[in-house]
Amino acid sequence: RKEVEQDPGPFNVPEGATVAFNCTYSNSASQSFFWYRQDCRKEPKLLMSVYSSGNEDGRFTAQLNRASQYISLLIRDSKLSDSATYLCVVNIASSASKIIFGSGTRLSIRP
Amino acid sequence: NAGVMQNPRHLVRRRGQEARLRCSPMKGHSHVYWYRQLPEEGLKFMVYLQKENIIDESGMPKERFSAEFPKEGPSILRIQQVVRGDSAAYFCASSPQTNTGELFFGEGSRLTVL
Numbered sequence: 013r014k015e016v017e018q019d020p021g022p023f024n025v026p027e028g029a030t031v032a033f034n035c036t037y038s039n040s041a042s043q044s045f046f047w048y049r050q051d052c053r054k055e056p057k058l059l060m061s062v063y064s065s066g067n068e069d070g071r072f073t074a075q076l077n078r079a080s081q082y083i084s085l086l087i088r089d090s091k092l093s094d095s096a097t098y099l100c101v102v103n104i105a106s107s108a109s110k111i112i113f114g115s116g117t118r119l120s121i122r123p
Numbered sequence: 124n125a126g127v128m129q130n131p132r133h134l135v136r137r138r139g140q141e142a143r144l145r146c147s148p149m150k151g152h153s154h155v156y157w158y159r160q161l162p163e164e165g166l167k168f169m170v171y172l173q174k175e176n177i178i179d180e181s182g183m184p185k186e187r188f189s190a191e192f193p194k195e196g197p198s199i200l201r202i203q204q205v206v207r208g209d210s211a212a213y214f215c216a217s218s219p220q221t222n223t224g225e226l227f228f229g230e231g232s233r234l235t236v237l
Contacts, residue, residue: 046225053212054230055214055228055229055230055231056166056214056226056228057228058225058226061225099165099166110168110171110179110181110182111156111168111171111226112168113158113165113166113167113168114165115164115165116165
C-alpha cells in the first residue's frame with residue numbers, strides 16, 4: 013500500500029464550479045500535512061498547510077480527519093488558473109522527517 | 124534572497140556516463156531533500172541531508188546513486204553509470220528547520236540519458 017494515495021484524475025470541470033480532492037495516508041504517526049500545487053514541468057509550490065481544525069485560504073479549504081487518515085482540499089469558484097496538479101504531502105516525523113508526496117490529482121478547468 | 128538554485132537545468136548523458144546535479148539551498152536553510160519525478164508520475168523521495176550528514180537515504184537506490192551536502196558548497200546528487208531509466212526530473216528542496224513539511228523547491232534538473 014502506498015504511504016500517500018490520491019485519485020490521479022483528471023478532474024475536468026467548468027469555470028466557476030466547486031471541486032474537491034481527497035487523499036489518504038497510511039502512517040498513523042504522520043504529524044503534519046500540506047497541499048502543494050505543481051504546474052506542468054514546473055517545481056511544486058506550497059498551496060496551504062492542513063490543520064486539525066480545518067483551515068481556509070480564500071477559495072481554498074483544507075480539512076484533516078486523523079481518525080480516518082484522510083485529507084481533503086476544496087476549491088470553490090474555480091478559475092482557469094487553478095488548472096494544475098495538486099499534491100498531497102505528509103510529514104512522517106517518526107522517520108527523521110521523511111516528507112512524502114502523493115502522486116497528485118490533475119485538475120483541468122474549462123472555460 | 125535567492126531561492127533554491129539547481130544546476131544544470133538540463134543535462135544529457137550517454138549510458139554509462141556520470142551525472143552530477145547540484146543544489147544550493149535558500150540562505151539560512153540547512154536541510155536539503157532530493158526527489159525524483161518520472162514523466163507523468165509523482166515525486167519520489169530519495170534522500171534527506173543536513174550539513175555533512177545523510178539523515179535518511181531510504182529512497183535512494185543502493186547502487187550508482189550517492190548524495191552529499193558538504194560543510195561548504197552545494198549539495199550534490201551523483202549518478203554513476205547512468206541508464207535510460209535514470210531519465211527524470213530531479214528536484215531539490217530546502218527547509219529552514221526539520222519536521223515542518225514546508226519545502227522550497229528549486230526548478231529541477233532534467234536528466235536525459237541517451
